[in-house]
Amino acid sequence: MSDAILMLETGVYFKGKIFGYEDEASGEVVFNTGIMGYEEILTDPSYKGQIVVMTYPHIGNYGITYYDFESNKPQVEGFVVHEFSKISSNWQAKHSIEKILKKYKIVCIEGVDTRALTKYIRDNGSMRGIISSKEKDLKALYKKVQQVPTIVGQDLVKKVSCKKEYKPFVKDALNEQVDAFPLNENIFFDFTKIPAKYKVVVIDCGCKFNILRWLRVVGCDLVVVPADTSFDKILSYSPDGIFLSNGPGDPEGVPYVFKTVERLISYSVSSNIYLPIFGICLGHQMIALALGGKTYKLKFGHHGINHPVKNLKTQQIEISSQNHNFAVEMEEVDGKLYVRGNRDLEVTHINLNDYSCEGLRHKRLPIFAVQYHPESAPGPNDSKYLFKEFIDLMDKKFRLSFA
């Protein structure tokens, strides 16, 4: 294996060995503190544009299962790991991690003191970086990293959103969309036998497969559409509900999405149409932006599976899966938390580590969203109830129309 260097925009660098594909890769360097779940992390479209540092030192131990792919291929720009496992040990393992990384040309560096690197990013914020096995000259590499575009304002969604609509869990569509993972197969139970009662349009900003699985599990009949799908097109499906997916990058970088959301909401209000909307992660930010809220960039983001989130209604704690660099601004009024800019948007969940906004709900409209990942993958199953809440909202519509 050849030597490689990870150079950060501040001129701090780490030497290591290249692993997987030999090339150069750049992006915003963020760290993830999850111990397991590297397969999901690699394939999570929200990591588009980012080089992910895994804080846990052994990565690849259980190989690649394919069951845990969260999109049709690895999405990270680069992967920084202390030590990759050279063998895979798990009954589900189909390939070694090395094989997959090579196949999908993911540039990785191992042998890095990832704890030192993590501490550096924690103190100095997430920043641009470049991994290279080609350029040995430090100064040249430093120059190169300055050329890497910052993530702020970029539209990364267009890189991961589906190119055309598809119906997941239906064979034909599947073959085109998913080349690696059979989406309709679940090793623990066959949810395709569950009746699909509610038509839901998923606006795909880089949607994780597990969201689709869970929406399907609770009874949604899904159609996934590209992020830039027009308002009219969406309505043409006569959906019972709209789902806004997760996705990479800066929410301000995709005005076409939150503007569509804004139109959907104002249309439903003006036409008195009951249209439940549920958003996760970027979807959460889209709703906030659509309704006059603001987002800001976190210093080094939240990437992990152990963050405590408090449900302000039940006062219960959920251990959550997190992956975001931006958050929705809040304000406190008379001891209650709202999304800054719109007092119709109540904050429903907060992060107990840094008291940032983790969930919102509209006071009168059937709209709610969370910043974290109830679909987990990877992460705990504490928040699966939110999918049920979405169904309950759509259920209400049934009750209205048949009353």
Place this chain on the structure above:
Amino acid sequence: MPKRKDIKKILIIGSGPIIIGQACEFDYSGTQAIKVLKKEGYKVVLVNSNPATIMTDPEFADATYVEPLIPEILEKIIEKERPEALLSTLGGQTSLNLAVKLYDLGILEKYNVELIGAKVDAIRRGEDRRLFKETMSNAGLDLPKSGFAYNLSEAEQIAKEVGFPLIIRPSFTLGGTGSKIVFNEEEFIEAAKNALQSSMISEILIEEYLNGWKEYELEVMRDKKDNCVIVCSIENFDPMGVHTGDSITVAPAQTLTDKEYQRMRDMAFKCIRAVGVETGGSNIQFALNPNNGRIVIIEMNPRVSRSSALASKATGFPIAKIAALLAVGYTLDEIPNNITKKTPACFEPTIDYVVVKIPKFAFEKFKPVVQNGQIVDKSYQILGSQMKSIGEVMGIGRTFKEALQKAIRELEIARYGLGADDTAQEKLVERLMSLSDENIEKQEFLKMVEYNLRNPNCDRIFNIRYGLKLGMSVEQISEFSGIDKWFIYQIKEIVDMEEKLKRLTDVEKKQKEKLKEVIVEAKEYAFSDKQLSYLLKIDEKEIVNLRLKNNLLPNYKVVDTCAAEFEAYTPYFYSTYDGVLARNSFKIDNVYKTQDLNYFNETLSFTKSKNKVIVLGSGPNRIGQGIEFDYCCVHAVMAIKEEGLEAIMVNCNPETVSTDYDTADKLYFEPITFEDVFNIYKTEEIISKIDKTKLLGVVLQFGGQTPLNISLKLKSFGVKVLGTQPENIALAEDRELFAKVLQKLKLPYPAHGCAKSYKEAIKIVQQIGYPVILRPSYVLGGRAMEIIYDEISLKEYLSRLFDETEQYTSGPSNVVIIDKFLEDAVELDVDAVCDDKDVFIAGIMEHIEAAGVHSGDSACVIPPVSLTQQQINTILKYIKLLAKEIKVKGLMNLQLAIKDGIIYILEVNPRASRTVPYVSKSIGLPIAKIAMKVMLGYKLKDLLKKYNFSQEKIFNLGYSTVKEVVLPFQKFANVDIVLSPEMRSTGEVMGIDKNFPLAYSKSQFAAGSNIPLTGKILLSFNNRDKQKGLKIAKQLVDLGFQLIATPGTQEFLTKHNIPCQKVNKISEGRPNIVDIISNHEVVLVINTPTGKGRSFSDGFYIRRTATVNNIPVVTTIEAAKCIVDAIKELKKNYNILTQKINFDVLPLQKWY
């Protein structure tokens, strides 16, 4: 929810003496709980019979009862203290069982005491296997196939249904006692019988044996609002079948996908909710079928456990402390995470390193049954479902490889890592490697390796390595051993690194940069300097110097619960060579400041601007060196802190209080070897320069033999040592030097000699005359120490030490020490503190057993019962002479024997002894603390004045304390229980009362043996003891007991007009002596052995059967006398109406 205000006083029950399966982890958990509850303003009442614990220090709880953990005593305490609540989930199984008993007896209700943490129903659902199974299947959780049986025929029926192999587990026992894996009908019947007997409620579970399944554990916390979090996942290196306590375990889990892990997590939450553990921690064990991912629940502990202690140390999340806070009403989100300060405790720790726990065994202490020189049964060494280990170590490293090799180093088994260390076995393997695969010797060796992989023993990890070196594949080894191939592959990487190092050419070794790189690469796999020296053929000293010159000290990283996501404020460190090369070049501008280096070496930023003292701990618990030394270390730390200095602790035992990050100012969780300690010393020197303070030195004398073993080497490398200097310690440790000291001082000592060969030994024994006591030099706990009465035994003993060429074959030393054995002498232990001028005798302990029983196995009493004032004065004089000669500064322990009026010096240990905590608690003075302060330069005189204590006080205590030991014989089938010079006890208890017989009674109850007041007593004296036994027999008859005896003893007693029934010897037909004992027809057995208890004698079976059946056995005449006196005293205090003994209880705080 804020804390409860309706509770003011909380009772905590400790876990009693250290036994296999329940060690000092509960001292750690209990101490944490007491500290935090007191801080919250509650009054805390503690009951624990174990004086060696930190928690029983009078300064912790408000009222500290060192009393037997039996319901009668607990009722007295509850009646006196009137606590509103009982917290029983922090004192192990002992505390939980006792709480249930108190509930069942109606005592809790009577005094209106609320159980907090876990209620009785939940405890039952967790502990009772039947209820547990029901609860789990009702909650929809998968379990192994199984059935319950209450008698043999039911058992056989179930076995048929489930099919072999099976595992049999008795309900309500401890440490897996009595559970067994069986593969056929015959084995099954015997095991089922034993299990039915060992269960407290005669209930056994017969279960599908999950052969080769993988084992996992999760540590769960739950609060009143039903918030649940997982603190830590643990993967067992060993497959199902090896008790978790005996397994090498790894945190976090390594080979689970996230979805598998999350399924396990969901099951854990369902489990804790279904069992109904209201608040606190639980440990839940799972098995996973490696072929299809099926996960079943194996068991749960509705309390803090050994694994919780490990999980706390592995993650930095203080489970016991949080559990105590949850029990009084707080919720997880209300408790801050101490490490990050800013984030709450309701999160799941994530770690960025690997932790490996390895258990420590003491098989060498339990001789197998030998017949005609052949070992009959070695199966006691094979690891199974019954826990056999007595301690553990934890290695922390950035990778599994680093953690594993560090942990092996910590074990103190004379290995410096995973092999590559110049041992005999190592040379054999090297030689076999060069032979062809057809070679018979090589094939035989490989067969043995395969056997050892299939039948795991404590050396399995080395067998994996031998297999790899001799050409076995990773898959093969995994198949033989059932160990996941990921782990085997990691070990292979270590072995490959060895080969790489060996192949390094002389030219390459001369290239400085290359050598540097190779060393760091090997160091990242935790190769020790010793191993490097062996592999690179470079002198160890040269490697150390090379590292120093090239700035190759390790980095120290923080255990911070959050993988560096948040800033950590707790100085809890482990070393790693990760980032050692990087820290010198990672900035393009090449300008480095201290804060830049902190990214790599985090210890640099934890400066306190105080002068520093490093305290070395005692490593893993083992027989002869356990919790007592941790107690001393903790006191040393407390003393250092009291003096405004920075206390830096080094230790590697996850069970202890000393490795709580709250104890010292700075904790290095590291091996206590020369290399690791020296690295810390050098690093602290650097820090001293940064914060402009002084590194005062290293404290060696509190950690038992462990730090002493490296003391001379540390000093030779310029390390400052506080207290008695290493060369002076050697004066006492080295028998030959010590003999010279005694000669010079003209002090009496038993005739003595040192032999370096078989012949020399025979000659010396002939000069001295039998009986003699033999042992190899430099040992602790009387390792391989024996009393020899005749030539045959002598030759047998010596042939075990020397081979035909007169080469010493076992152990590190090459000398056998021979002393005249003083038969029937009274033995004494003395602990003293000395400064340059004065000597303070803290305690003179008179042994109850005569000389010949290891001091660690003998019961003893303070104050002594048979010494004259003149004798005491003589002892005082001797000690002063010795202290001055050896230049003792700090603690000193002496062992003396009195025979025919002469006081002999047997041994001097210029360090803390096992008895320091017992003595401290007996006299009410923290002598370890005082010793530490003496070492810091304070005058003994002033310190005693400060504590308002005088030498006279210890002779006028006005009460008596007795230390009794507990022995692990129940866990080892086929070993004799006779006490000998080889120490085998695992723990101790203390009885305290107004006179010796009462204190002795309490010590017996506390040690788990019942002193009977009526019934039949079995007597069997050896010829030497018959005369003395006569008086005892007479007294027993007067006290209303019936006697039965073996023919010889019976004849003797009848001749002297003592009524006594005869019982058959084993060879004389049934019912025989064993039947009588098995049927519980006797309440006490007094059997004094004939001196050689190694064959299958009647005595052996008598003692074994009684032990298995939990009938008290007395094996010495002296102990029998004490029992008689105790019975007399108890009878005086017996209340016929309530049928209870009227014990008096008093907290330590009131005795002093």
